[in-house]
Amino acid sequence: MFRQVAILGTGLMGGSLAAALRARLPGVRLVGFGREPDISRAMELGLFDARADSVADALAGADLVVLAAPISVNCALVPEVAAHLPPDAVLTDLSSVKGPVVTAWRRTIAAMSDGAATQATPGLGDFVPCHPIAGSDRGGPDAADLDLFVSREVVLSPLPGNRPDSVERLQALWQQLGAHVTRMSVADHDRVFALVSHAPHAVAFAVAGAVAADGANPGRPDAAGKDAGAGKAVRDDGEEAPIRAGDHAGPGLLDLTRIAGSSPELWADILLQNQMPTLRAIDAVDARMQAIRHALLTGNRQALTRLLQEGADWRRTWQRHG
Template structure:
């Protein structure tokens, strides 16, 4: 299969690596605004040809994969629409779906029927194609959010391609996707960024950070993720994320009252609920 990759980063590079391992790639063209990323992808053998423009990257593709930050996708869709071959499949890997779908619908024209929105639930906190990993998706979920206008044939083909990475592919309504991932992905990233920024901005912030142990390292691992990517995700999913953030602040207010009042029982109730839910999530068989 001839693949055109727009946005040569860790996720896009990992998908190319996985599809190469599965024997699916005949040639891969890539485009990225960062010439160094494109050169690195070629040096790693992930991309065969670096393209000077989006249109050039997709000109003879059978599959076009858009793996840019979500804030850049409307412009990418507009650039590729005139050059997209009539039979080419189109997919994205953005972490938000409703806004991406609206932007694709606005500019893709007839090609919108061949656009299959996708979100691989896998990743690393380290951005960049140099961290691409062909085994990244094995056993992980990939969520597709096709619309009523999406071709059933296109959806089935894209589903099969993601399955070849070893992923478990599911389908979901885009609005439901955005509500769920606001809670379990977008809010945790925002909180991780916020905690490190809050501590680091104190006069003795660097000294405090130097004493962080395993728990702090676990909680803040994702604060090393791409700021640009997560800026765009938070803005794109701001309605759902804002609702989750308000709910979280309400709980923090209650915990503040419990701490200030020395209410050990209230603290323990919250901690016990959280511990039970966390154990159930990590070891679902224990709760069956």
């Protein structure tokens, strides 16, 4: 098992990993490296045994190094991490997109080995990409949750040339933290999670934005040019108030848009880093919406019901077995 873990990034994901390791593998020494004020707060919370002021200091003596920052930061850290990675250490990441980090790693290795784009060079550690399917709409070390990964899927995307023991040790670690481990290729990972995570976040932000925009021009004409409403609601105390759709949102809208409470900066980063797979996923969702729109426009109840039923069937099956 690992003796010393360096976690680069001390927000929700890095903090939760530290908390889980602290609770379930108390013999592991934990070193944190991150920006202020997160790193200081993480130390106050007792998430780490020590803090490092540089990447080199963080990696000294580590046999597992975890990139736990936002994906663009993880990519930027790769060259410095590779320069200081102990020879027998395992490097992994928690990024929700795999392709850009793997590309950054391969380019760095090629540069360090005079252009030979091999997985690893003599004396350099081993990179095993990883993505825990867990998160929160909260962020920062105060949101750290030692049970965040319990009963959650963790995807490993081993690379050609990975040492078998590196992959096995990392898988065993996640299992000790209560996670279920799946392996898939980098390309398959980014395609799948564009559809089941990245596009849904884009949809949630879009719906929330549409609701936020409603009420900006109350009483505006509808599509037929008629007055859509006076723009005032009368409360039970007799007071009038402007009509804003969001003021009347129920549990359905709150469920749909919960993830729109996540960090826009973080999600802009994720969407851009997985650009093409996410565009294809958004196109797939848009094709469904256009089919639903056409069924509505033509009053085709049978087609509309079929389209809704296809989604309902998947949701109910997933709820039973997911």
